[in-house]
Amino acid sequence: MISRWAWAGRVVAWLGLAGHLCTLPYYLASGLVAPLWAIIVLLLAWLGLLALAVLAVRARSAWGLAVPIVAVALWWCAITAGEVFLGWQA
Incomplete structure (x- = not known):
């Protein structure tokens, strides 16, 4: 039987993968602003x-939940830096 912590790690890793897939539309819509x-x-x-998210799911690691957070932060910082420093405009 799987322990409670192992089960929680598996669920959290899958939630991280699902959350990461939800960030894809933002990356694809970047074409409105970025070159x-x-x-x-x-x-x-x-x-x-x-x-990384797939590796976290395979390893049943709770660190997979950090992947969508990093993805959103990376996207936001890249688009904001492009607008401020490189003059990207919609």
Whole structure:
């Protein structure tokens, strides 16, 4: 029988993966503000974070819940920095 903590780690890891998939529309909609090169870099970062989320699910690690938080923070910082420092506009 699976212990309570192992079960919780599995559920949290799956929630992290689901949350990360919910960030994809924001990354895809970045084309309204960012140039093509920035969108490619952001999508590569998103794919890297997806790999981390899948690894967290396979390892049943609760750290998987941090993946969507990092994804949102990375996207927000990249778009904001592009607007402020590089003059990106919608």
